[in-house]
Amino acid sequence: MSFMVNPVLKVSQLTKRFGDFTAVDGVSFEIRPGEILGLLGPNGAGKTTTIQMLLGLVTPTSGMIEVFGLDLSTHREEILQQVNFSSTYISMPQALTVEENLWVVARLYGLSDLAQRIDRVVRKLEMEEFRRKVTRKLSSGQMTRLALAKAILTEPRILFLDEPTASLDPDVANKIRGLLKDEQRSSGLSILYTSHNMREMEEMSDRIVFLQRGRLVAEGTAQAIVDRFGQTDLEEVFLKLARESTVSMSS
């Protein structure tokens, strides 16, 4: 039996131009409830700009972003209350302890039962031993866990994750992937996921959107994309498209 479900996120003809340069060019996609959508593409493909537009940090030149059926440009506050993000490239205030950082985030989102929520997230991400440590003294792996803790603490309905396991050792990265899958199953969390680890993308994503030079060039399950490009795996597809981008840019 098949039935239509309203997407939690719908992007229509999203475009961003910086002067003469088009970073994102008429991209459309959607995320369904409880789905993990992989956003894939070589450097400069427009992934980060897309996520920044979805978070309201960059204003689109044209196109529409609807989250939970609401227009992001007019319902920013309501939408961002139910959305969070984590990126390897964004840090938390270094002079605060892990716990202080989580308290600030919890207050910022107006959460109740702060102490219990923080305890729960700290346990979930195995952060007990460094919860009272100053953030600047954390290892890069611990820092990544803090960024993830900040993202799931607010119990968002949509999570944007930009290379969330990039600086983690394989064991911790595996645990994080497991945790995200658990969150997805238990709370119906929808996730937009970027990574340069193709195995991880295949493992995590229900569907993948492939961007190249700001345009959407493929969309579907990992296997469907591999089949469409006649390659053996997702990494081969990535290399083929990335090299096409490089050739096109240099010519």
Next chain:
Amino acid sequence: MKLHRVTALIFRHLYLYRRSLPRIMEIFYWPFLDLVIWGFITLYLARYQPQLPGFVTFFLGALILWDILFRAQQGITITFLEELWARNLMNLFASPLKPSEFLVATIAMSIMKVTAVSIVMAVCALVFYSYNVLMIGLWLGPFILNLVVTGWIIGVFTTSLIMRFGQEAEVLAWSMVFLFQPISCVFYPLEVLPAWLQGIAWVNPAAHIFEGMRAVLTTGQAPLGDLAWAVGLNGVLVIGVVGWFYRTMAYCKDQGLLVRVGE
């Protein structure tokens, strides 16, 4: 406006100050040093008191009031810079936090810093130079209030410039206010300025406050005219600078500068 988001930001900065001696020193060190140096200069010049009537009274008073303006501006700009240095702007502006809530939180931080600095300077002036700033009388309240608002105006203006031009413009956090010092007539009356500069100083609310302070201390007259000018100018400038802040933020979001401002 949600109070919990404003208090979240205030707590974030209080946590920062709680264990940072250099940051606490930064609040008290310069005002204290200013007071010591200018206090001795004042004592020296006081020997010529007959030639310069009321010199001691308004010189130290002016210094304390100027520092209040300066700290009010710093309270806004340094709070923004702390977020920029911590690369935390993306975390904040990707949350439901509104720009107005961000501004209110920085104003709250500014009030705390100004209160701390005012108390320390007033006590030091009293202990070291037997100077009681309260001799300005009931006018002190409206003077301080207006100077703090002028400090906020300069602070929000400077913050917008840093947001627009990035970290390389951060030096403005310390230097911008000194651009206003010559036309604020802190230590000298407006009439000593060249005529063309007097016209510019006239639209600076701080100049009217310092003129008013001198009027109270030297003639004892109520400076109602000066105060009215200061309140009116501050009102107009507050509207202008908040509009400027929102415009700058919209421009930064359009150009993708908000996410790159800490780079």
